Amino acid sequence: MPLTLRLMHRQDIPQVTEIDHQAFPTEWPPTNFQRELENKLAYYIIAYETLNTNVQSRAKSSDREMPGFIIRVRRLFIHSQISKDDPLEEVPILGYAGMWIMADEAHITSIASHKDHRHQGIGAALLICLIELAISKHTRIVTLEARVSNLVAQNLYYKFGFDKLGVRKAYYLDNKEDAVIMSTEYIGSPSFKEKFTRVKQAYHQKFGDFTNELPL
Numbered sequence: 001m002p003l004t005l006r007l008m009h010r011q012d013i014p015q016v017t018e019i020d021h022q023a024f025p026t027e028w029p030p031t032n033f034q035r036e037l038e039n040k041l042a043y044y045i046i047a048y049e050t051l052n053t054n055v056q057s058r059a060k061s062s063d064r065e066m067p068g069f070i071i072r073v074r075r076l077f078i079h080s081q082i083s084k085d086d087p088l089e090e091v092p093i094l095g096y097a098g099m100w101i102m103a104d105e106a107h108i109t110s111i112a113s114h115k116d117h118r119h120q121g122i123g124a125a126l127l128i129c130l131i132e133l134a135i136s137k138h139t140r141i142v143t144l145e146a147r148v149s150n151l152v153a154q155n156l157y158y159k160f161g162f163d164k165l166g167v168r169k170a171y172y173l174d175n176k177e178d179a180v181i182m183s184t185e186y187i188g189s190p191s192f193k194e195k196f197t198r199v200k201q202a203y204h205q206k207f208g209d210f211t212n213e214l215p216l
């Protein structure tokens, strides 16, 4: 399915809230997306199904064949024209993810794909874009917490080179479940870059290209 990833806008909040409720039904309080979009440290992104008629798809998936600086200039041009408050055409959102960037550390706050579209590459596409965003912001590492029972999410992170660093006891308020703390190595290191490139290539071979409209 053709996917586009872009920054979340206010108008996306109802659909994202629905996906958030499906994915994290027991978490309280639920994420306040309105507040998160105002938070200067936070970056929230969405993945949506690209429709042929969608006039928003101005960055092309052929980006991967263009010189890097042309891609960056084009994305900056696109983003200089769009603010988080601008009304955009409504799109079918299939997943979202959030990340806080504090000093040189990027912390993934959440990642979820629509329950009817799991295991179709949406979670991995979101993670690729978060890591690329973290690289473009010159952070050193990407970290997160996951429930010890959430092996699906842990598999996704292991695949991208995250390692388990430790455990936070009774981290989740609903059932006092422990969290595993996971982190990448230094994302500027040759070994991380090499692994990340390999995982991205495997992704594109399996699922094809997606359109990345993030301001990288």
Ligand SMILES: CC(C)(COP(=O)(O)OP(=O)(O)OC[C@H]1O[C@@H](n2cnc3c(N)ncnc32)[C@H](O)[C@@H]1OP(=O)(O)O)[C@@H](O)C(=O)NCCC(=O)NCCS
Pocket (backbone or CB within 6 Å): 023, 024, 110, 111, 112, 113, 114, 117, 118, 119, 120, 121, 122, 123, 124, 125, 145, 146, 147, 150, 151, 152, 153, 155, 156, 159
């Ligand atoms: C975790 C989640 C985001 C994965 O999204 P997704 O769109 O299904 O992920 P993808 O299709 O891109 O799969 C990527 C990888 O995740 C892992 N994965 C996905 N579904 C899996 C499953 N049912 N069993 C085991 N591993 C699985 C695999 O490593 C997979 O790679 P592979 O296809 O090469 O095996 C999704 O299951 C979800 O929204 N879960 C509820 C919310 C949640 O738990 N978020 C994480 C909080 S820490």
